[in-house]
Amino acid sequence: MEAISPAYRLFNHVNDVLAFSNSELSFDVQFVGLESEIVAQAGEYTIKTDRLITDVDKTDLIIIPALYGDLARAVEMNKEAIPWIQRMHSQGAEVASLCIGAFLLAATGLLDGKTCSTHWAYYDRFKQMYPQISIVDGAIITDEGSIYSSGGANAIWNLLVYLVEKYTNRDMAILIAKHFLIDIDKNNQKSFTIFSGQKDHRDTEVLSAQEYIEAHFFEKMTINELALKINVSHRSLERRFKTATNNTVFEYLQRVRVEAAKRMFETCRKNVGEVMLEVGYTDLQAFRDIFKKTTGLTPLQYKNKYVRV
Numbered sequence: 001m002e003a004i005s006p007a008y009r010l011f012n013h014v015n016d017v018l019a020f021s022n023s024e025l026s027f028d029v030q031f032v033g034l035e036s037e038i039v040a041q042a043g044e045y046t047i048k049t050d051r052l053i054t055d056v057d058k059t060d061l062i063i064i065p066a067l068y069g070d071l072a073r074a075v076e077m078n079k080e081a082i083p084w085i086q087r088m089h090s091q092g093a094e095v096a097s098l099c100i101g102a103f104l105l106a107a108t109g110l111l112d113g114k115t116c117s118t119h120w121a122y123y124d125r126f127k128q129m130y131p132q133i134s135i136v137d138g139a140i141i142t143d144e145g146s147i148y149s150s151g152g153a154n155a156i157w158n159l160l161v162y163l164v165e166k167y168t169n170r171d172m173a174i175l176i177a178k179h180f181l182i183d184i185d186k187n188n189q190k191s192f193t194i195f196s197g198q199k200d201h202r203d204t205e206v207l208s209a210q211e212y213i214e215a216h217f218f219e220k221m222t223i224n225e226l227a228l229k230i231n232v233s234h235r236s237l238e239r240r241f242k243t244a245t246n247n248t249v250f251e252y253l254q255r256v257r258v259e260a261a262k263r264m265f266e267t268c269r270k271n272v273g274e275v276m277l278e279v280g281y282t283d284l285q286a287f288r289d290i291f292k293k294t295t296g297l298t299p300l301q302y303k304n305k306y307v308r309v
Contacts, residue, residue: 007063053084064101096148098156106130117142119152157182195259201244217256218280258294265303272299
C-alpha cells in the first residue's frame with residue numbers, strides 16, 4: 001500500500017484542512033483501475049477500486065503508482081490502461097508517475113523525447129526498455145509540463161506535495177509537508193544511490209576490465225594500461241565499454257572510487273583526506289568535485305550525514 005495510499009491520504013487530508021476552514025474542497029480522490037478488485041504485491045493485499053477506467057470520461061489528474069515484480073510483465077498486464085491514459089491526457093488531464101510507475105507512463109509514449117525520474121536502482125532497466133526517454137540522474141521530481149515523475153521510494157511524497165502546491169498554493173503545501181513530515185526542499189536522490197556496476201551484458205573483455213577496475217581502483221590507472229591488461233586496443237576498449245555499461249572507462253573508475261569512499265565514510269572514522277588517498281585521489285578539490293557531482297553532497301556533508309556515532 002506504500003505505493004497506493006499516500007496520494008489518497010495526502011489529497012484527502014488537504015480536503016480535511018479546507019473543510020475545517022469552511023473552504024471549497026480541492027480534490028475528488030478516487031481509486032480507478034482495470035478491475036473492481038486488484039490483488040497487489042503478490043497477494044499481500046487487495047485494492048478495491050471506486051470506478052473502472054471505462055467509467056471515467058474526464059479527469060484532471062492521473063497518478064500512476066509504482067509497479068511490482070518483473071517490469072516488462074507488469075507493463076504488459078496493465079497495457080489496457082495505456083489508451084485510456086493517452087486519451088485522458090489528450091483531453092487535458094495531467095499525468096504523474098510514482099517511483100517505478102514511470103515504466104507504465106513511459107509505455108504510453110507521452111514521455112518520448114522527454115525526461116523523467118524513477119528509482120535510481122532501475123535506471124539501467126529503464127534505459128533498456130525506453131531508450132527514447134532521458135532519465136534525469138538523481139532527480140526527486142521531473143516536471144515536463146502536464147507530465148510528472150518522481151524518483152525512488154519516499155520521493156513519491158515530494159511529488160505529491162509538489163502537486164498540492166500546483167493545485168492549491170504554497171502555504172497549503174508547506175502545511176501538508178509539516179503534517180506528513182516531508183522535507184519539502186529535498187531535490188536529489190543521489191546521496192542514496194548505491195553503485196553496483198553495470199554488468200548485464202555479454203562483452204567478456206569489458207567485464208574483465210570492470211573487474212580489474214573494481215579490484216585496483218585505488219591505483220593509478222590509464223586506459224592504455226587497462227587495454228593492455230585485457231589485450232584489446234585503446235580505441236576498442238573505450239567504444240565497447242561505453243556501449244556495454246553506458247559509462248566511459250574514466251566515468252566508471254570515478255563511480256567505483258566514489259562508492260568506495262561512501263562505504264568508508266559510513267563505516268569508519270577516517271577524515272576526508274585519508275579517505276581521498278585510500279580511494280586513489282591526491283587532489284582534494286578534484287575529489288570534492290567528483291564526489292559532489294556523483295552524490296549531490298560534499299565528502300564532509302556525506303560523512304556527517306551517515307557517520308556512525
